[in-house]
Amino acid sequence: MKDKSIKMLKTIGLGFTEPLIRLFSGEEPAKNGKLFFKQALLPLLSIFLFIAIWYAGATALYNSEAEVRIEKARAEQGEEAALAMRKCIESGDVSCQPNTLPSPAQVYTAFKALWQDHLSISEKKADFKARVADTNSEREAQGLAPITYTGRPSFLDQIGTSLKTVAAGFLLAVFIAVPIGIVIGLSASLRTSFNWLIQIFKPVSPVVWLLLVFMIVKTVITDPSIDKSFIISSISVGLCAMWATLINTSMGVSTVDKDYINVAKVLKLSIGQNIFKIVLPASLPLIFTGLRITVSVAWMVLIAIELLAQSPGLGSFVWEEFQNGANDSNAKIIVAMFVIGIIGFLLDRIMLSVQNMMSFNKGIA
Amino acid sequence: MQTQLQEVISYMPEPVLSPEMLVCKDLRKVYPTPKGEYVVLDDLQLSIRQGEFVSIIGHSGCGKSTLLTMMAGLNEISGGQILVDDDVVRDAGPDRAVVFQSPSLLPWLTALQNVMIGVKQVFPGASRAEKEDICKYYLDKVGLGNDFYKRATDLSQGMQQRVGIARAFALKPKVLLLDEPFGMLDSLTRGELQDVLLEIWQKEQITAVAITHDVDESIFLADRVIMMTSGPYAKIGDELVIPIERPRNRKDVLEHPDYYDYRGYLLNFLNH
Structure with missing residues (x-):
C-alpha cells in the first residue's frame, strides 16, 4: 500500500514527499529525516531567501525613487513642496506613491484584490444570467442566439x-x-x-x-x-x-x-x-x-x-x-x-x- | 585417435535419408568497403535434411552470423542461392523463425502478447482462444507457465530468451534459425535453456540451424557440426556427424565414450 502510493506520487512528480511518508510509518527515521530536509525543506528555505532578497530589493528601489521625487519637488517647487511630498509618501497616499518594483506584500494585496474582483464579476455574471434566463428561453424557442454576458x-x-x-x-x-x-x-x-x-x-x-x-x-x-x-x-x-x-x-x-x-x-x-x-x-x-x-x-x-x-x-x-x-x-x-x-x-x-x-x-x- | 574416430564414423549404419530442407548453392556474400569489396563468404555449399539439427561453429568474424541472417532473409545474398523446401529465399518470413542472440522481445508487450503477435500472423484463421492456446502451450513448454501476463521488461534475460524460443516454435516454421541464442547468458542458465530447446525440438522435429562458438554446445545440440573456415572467403571447412542417440540428456552425452574424441576433433579444427 505504502510502496504503491509512493510509486504513484513519483509518477505524478511528487517524489519529494517520499521520505515524509516513510518517516511517518517509522521507517529509518534518521535517514528519512535527513532526506526530507534535503528534498523538501531546502527548496522551501530557498524560496524564503528569494522573498527576502525581493523584499530588500523592492524596499531599496522604493526608497531611491521616493528620494528622486522629493528632490524633484524641491528643485521645481522649493523646500515646502519637498516636505509635503515626503509627508505624502510616508502617509501611503495613492496619488504620490513611487512607481517601482512592488514588494511581496503589495503583490499579495494585488492577488487578493484580483480574487475579490473575480468573485464580484462571477456574482454579476450569475445575476445577469438569472435576469436574462426568461428572455433567453424565449429567444431559444424562437431560434435566436441567447444573450450572453459581455462585461469585462x-x-x-x-x-x-x-x-x-x-x-x-x-x-x-x-x-x-x-x-x-x-x-x-x-x-x-x-x-x-x-x-x-x-x-x-x-x-x-x-x-x-x-x-x-x-x-x-x-x-x-x-x-x-x-x-x-x-x-x-x-x-x-x-x-x-x-x-x-x-x-x-x-x-x-x-x-x-x-x-x-x-x-x-x-x-x-x-x-x-x-x-x-x-x-x-x-x-x-x-x-x-x-x-x-x-x-x-x-x-x-x-x-x-x-x-x-x-x-x-x-x-x-x-x-x-x-x-x-x-x-x-x-x-x-x-x-x-x-x-x-x-x-x-x-x-x-x-x-x-x-x-x-x-x-x-x-x-x- | 583421429583414425579411431574415422573408423567410428565409417562404421556407422547408413541412416534413412529424409528430403533436403535447406540448401545453400554457391553462396557468396560481399560487403562493399571504401578499399574495395570484402568477400565474407565464397562458394559455400551446404545441404541440411528435414528434421536435422545442425550447428555451425567457427571463429568470431568468420561470417557464420552472416550466413544465418542470409538464410533468414534479413541479409542480402550477393551470389548463389538459398533454397528452403525448394523455394528460393528472397526475403524474411515466418517459415524461417529466428531466435536472435538478444531476446528482441517487444518490451511494451507481455510474454503472451510477444508470442501472440507472431501466432496471429501465421494462423490468421484461428479463433482467439485457439491462438491463445498455442501461445500458452509453448510458453508452458519453455517453463513460463506462470508468467503469461508479465511484461517483457519484468523478465530476466534467461526468461526473455525462453519467450524468444517459444515465439519461434509457435510459428510452426519449416526451419528454426538460432543465432548464438545463448551467447549472452551465464553458463548455468545456458545449460537450462539448451535442455529446454532440445526437449521441444525433440517433440516438434523441426529442421534447426544453430550458430555457436561453444564446442560443447554444438556437440550437445546437433546431429552434425559444420565447421567454417576463417574469413575472408570463408567456406565450410569440415563437418562432423554426432551419432549420439536421442533424446539426449547432458549427463549421458558427457559420459558418451566418443564425446572427447568429437570435442578434440572440433578443437583441433578451430586451432588450425
Missing part, C-alpha cells in the same frame, strides 16, 4: 482563455507534428529533404509566426462573428511549439531498435501493423519527450502571442495592466508572472507524469 473578464476567466488557447495550439501541434514526424522518420530521403525546411523554420520567432498566421486567417475567415483572435493565437502557438515534437518523433521513428525491425520482417507484418505495433510503441518515449517540450514552449510563447493578437488571455492582461499604469498595476503584473510560472510548472509536471506512464523502460503503468 475576470483574471480567472483570462487564465481560462489562455489555457484554452494553449490546449488548442497543443492539439494542433500534435496533429501536425506526430503524423509528419512518423512519415519523415520512416524514410531517410524524406528526412533529408525536409531537414532544411525544419532547420530554417524552427528558430523563427513567435511574433513572426503570429504575423504570418494573421495574414492567412484574415483572408480565409471573413465572417466577422467568428472570434479571429483566438484562432490566430492558437494556430500561432501550435506552429511555434510543434518543432520539438516533429523532430523527436522523426528521430524516435528512425532509430527504432534494429532487433524490433528484424522481428517485424520475420513475422512479415504489413506496413500498418509495422507502424502501429512496432514503430509507434517503440518511439513513444521519445515522442512524449517531444510533447513535453512542446507544451512548455507553447505556454512560453503564448503570453507574447496573446499580447499581440489581442486575445483576451493572460498575455493581454499583462499588457493592459502595463498600459493602464494604475497604482497596483505593477503588483498585478507580478501576480500574473507567478501565475504564469506556476501554471507552466504544473503543465510540465502533468506531461512528465504522462511521459513516465508511457515509457516502457521504467516499467510503470
Whole structure:
C-alpha cells in the first residue's frame, strides 16, 4: 500500500514527499529525516531567501525613487513642496506613491484584490444570467442566439482563455507534428529533404509566426462573428511549439531498435501493423519527450502571442495592466508572472507524469 | 585417435535419408568497403535434411552470423542461392523463425502478447482462444507457465530468451534459425535453456540451424557440426556427424565414450 502510493506520487512528480511518508510509518527515521530536509525543506528555505532578497530589493528601489521625487519637488517647487511630498509618501497616499518594483506584500494585496474582483464579476455574471434566463428561453424557442454576458473578464476567466488557447495550439501541434514526424522518420530521403525546411523554420520567432498566421486567417475567415483572435493565437502557438515534437518523433521513428525491425520482417507484418505495433510503441518515449517540450514552449510563447493578437488571455492582461499604469498595476503584473510560472510548472509536471506512464523502460503503468 | 574416430564414423549404419530442407548453392556474400569489396563468404555449399539439427561453429568474424541472417532473409545474398523446401529465399518470413542472440522481445508487450503477435500472423484463421492456446502451450513448454501476463521488461534475460524460443516454435516454421541464442547468458542458465530447446525440438522435429562458438554446445545440440573456415572467403571447412542417440540428456552425452574424441576433433579444427 505504502510502496504503491509512493510509486504513484513519483509518477505524478511528487517524489519529494517520499521520505515524509516513510518517516511517518517509522521507517529509518534518521535517514528519512535527513532526506526530507534535503528534498523538501531546502527548496522551501530557498524560496524564503528569494522573498527576502525581493523584499530588500523592492524596499531599496522604493526608497531611491521616493528620494528622486522629493528632490524633484524641491528643485521645481522649493523646500515646502519637498516636505509635503515626503509627508505624502510616508502617509501611503495613492496619488504620490513611487512607481517601482512592488514588494511581496503589495503583490499579495494585488492577488487578493484580483480574487475579490473575480468573485464580484462571477456574482454579476450569475445575476445577469438569472435576469436574462426568461428572455433567453424565449429567444431559444424562437431560434435566436441567447444573450450572453459581455462585461469585462475576470483574471480567472483570462487564465481560462489562455489555457484554452494553449490546449488548442497543443492539439494542433500534435496533429501536425506526430503524423509528419512518423512519415519523415520512416524514410531517410524524406528526412533529408525536409531537414532544411525544419532547420530554417524552427528558430523563427513567435511574433513572426503570429504575423504570418494573421495574414492567412484574415483572408480565409471573413465572417466577422467568428472570434479571429483566438484562432490566430492558437494556430500561432501550435506552429511555434510543434518543432520539438516533429523532430523527436522523426528521430524516435528512425532509430527504432534494429532487433524490433528484424522481428517485424520475420513475422512479415504489413506496413500498418509495422507502424502501429512496432514503430509507434517503440518511439513513444521519445515522442512524449517531444510533447513535453512542446507544451512548455507553447505556454512560453503564448503570453507574447496573446499580447499581440489581442486575445483576451493572460498575455493581454499583462499588457493592459502595463498600459493602464494604475497604482497596483505593477503588483498585478507580478501576480500574473507567478501565475504564469506556476501554471507552466504544473503543465510540465502533468506531461512528465504522462511521459513516465508511457515509457516502457521504467516499467510503470 | 583421429583414425579411431574415422573408423567410428565409417562404421556407422547408413541412416534413412529424409528430403533436403535447406540448401545453400554457391553462396557468396560481399560487403562493399571504401578499399574495395570484402568477400565474407565464397562458394559455400551446404545441404541440411528435414528434421536435422545442425550447428555451425567457427571463429568470431568468420561470417557464420552472416550466413544465418542470409538464410533468414534479413541479409542480402550477393551470389548463389538459398533454397528452403525448394523455394528460393528472397526475403524474411515466418517459415524461417529466428531466435536472435538478444531476446528482441517487444518490451511494451507481455510474454503472451510477444508470442501472440507472431501466432496471429501465421494462423490468421484461428479463433482467439485457439491462438491463445498455442501461445500458452509453448510458453508452458519453455517453463513460463506462470508468467503469461508479465511484461517483457519484468523478465530476466534467461526468461526473455525462453519467450524468444517459444515465439519461434509457435510459428510452426519449416526451419528454426538460432543465432548464438545463448551467447549472452551465464553458463548455468545456458545449460537450462539448451535442455529446454532440445526437449521441444525433440517433440516438434523441426529442421534447426544453430550458430555457436561453444564446442560443447554444438556437440550437445546437433546431429552434425559444420565447421567454417576463417574469413575472408570463408567456406565450410569440415563437418562432423554426432551419432549420439536421442533424446539426449547432458549427463549421458558427457559420459558418451566418443564425446572427447568429437570435442578434440572440433578443437583441433578451430586451432588450425
